[in-house]
Amino acid sequence: MRDQADSLRNLMRQTQEVRRTRPPSGEAARVITICSGKGGVGKTSITLSLAYAMMQRGARVLVLDADLGMANVEVLLGTSSAYNLLHVIRGMKSLRDVVVEGPRGLRWIPGGSGVAELADLTADQLHSLVASFGELDATTDVLLIDTGAGISRTVTSFIQAADEAIVICTPEPTSITDAYGVIKTVSAGERPIPLSLLVNRAVNDREAMDVGRGVQRAARRFLNRDVSVLGYLPEDPLVARAVRAQQPFFLMQPSARVSRSVDQVAAKLIHQEQEGARPKGLGAFIKRFASFFE
Ligand SMILES: Nc1ncnc2c1ncn2[C@@H]1O[C@H](COP(=O)(O)OP(=O)(O)OP(=O)(O)O)[C@@H](O)[C@H]1O
Ligand SMILES: [Mg+2]
Structure with a gap:
């Protein structure tokens, strides 16, 4: 009797675990890297507001702060975290333990110095990281990665490992040429990553x-590369005010023009059918990322 009860309990536990680790829709999380050539163009502000806009539209969003030293997300959310990816890699914490629940339930992962360490994993570390990221597929529809400025090897690897990338630029000539530089670098990579452009701080x-x-034409002409334009966000003093208040602008004033524009981008992203392979999920993403450093 006792044996039977035990095995029944075991079976139930196993079923629950399967349920927990498999996305309800049967699909794996989609990984989107947010990048720019030039720094300070609005990546972190936009990543967070976009995360909230997508959440409001029903998507289960997870944010990875992959900015190497600046801990941008932490500052802009006004929350702090004692642990980061480094503690997971070193086996001191589980990934679940370092996922921070921010305001209104936004889940995010502090990358911290763990982001640099991702480039130098042992086989055991990689194996366990792939498994723990894979577990998050069950509760995640979209992973948004906020990267640091510039196109370091780490940033290009995030882009190359993800399912798609959003390149942010402003109308400043240096920002435009740097965005083009990112597109060029990514286009030279092995995987054909769908790229889209988001123009921020436009006056009209x-x-x-x-x-x-202009960027779309240059990419087509000189790189033989299609880049879609995801949308435009206006210049709005709300963004700087929100940064000072350590609050995502979308939460601070959802009816502002810039917030409504972000919401349009969120809607487009959710409904967009990206070309190419279907997302393979978070475990596969980490595996691919690490493979660029082998
Ligand atoms: N649409 C906008 N309207 C007005 N100001 C903006 C807008 N977008 C960004 N800014 C300004 O740019 C600043 C930098 O934004 P943010 O920190 O999000 O950029 P970033 O690309 O993440 O920077 P970094 O490359 O340093 O990580 C903001 O503090 C804000 O003052
Ligand atoms: Mg930033």
Whole structure:
């Protein structure tokens, strides 16, 4: 009797575990890298507001702060974390333990110095990291990765390992040429990653459209590469105010023009059918990332 009860209990536990580690829709999380060439163009502000806008539309979002030393997400959310990815890699904490629950339930992972360590994993570390990221597939539809400025090897590897990337630029000429530089670097990589451009801080629609089309045309002409334009966000003093208040601008004033524009981007992203392979999930993403450093 006792044996039977035990095995029944075991079976139930196993079923629950399967349920927990498999996404309800049967699909794996989609990984999107947010990057730019030039720094300070709005990556972190946009990543967080986009995360909230997507959450409001029903997506289960997870954010990875992959900015090497600056802990951008932490500052802009006004929350702090005692642990980061490094503790997971070193086996001191489980990934679940370092996922921080931010305001209104936004889940995010502090990368900290663990981001650098990702480039130098032992086989055991990689194996356990792939498994623990894979577990998060069950509760995640989208992983947004906020990267640091510039196109370091780590940043290009995040882009190459992800399912798609959003390149952010402003109408400033240096920002445009740097964004083009990112597109060029990514295009030279092995995997054909779908890229889209998001023009931030545009004074008006006309300017934004000119910038978007200009980059799109240059990529097509010189790189033989299609880049879609994901959208435009206006210049809005709310963004700087929100940074000072350590609050995502989308939460601070959802009706502001810049917030509504972010919501449009969120809607587009959710409904967008990306070309190419279907997402393979978070475990596969980490594995691919690590393979660039073998
Ligand atoms: N749409 C906008 N309107 C007005 N100001 C903006 C807008 N977007 C960004 N900014 C300004 O740019 C600053 C930098 O934004 P943010 O920190 O999000 O950029 P970042 O790309 O993450 O920077 P870094 O490369 O250093 O990580 C903000 O503090 C804000 O002052
Ligand atoms: Mg940032």
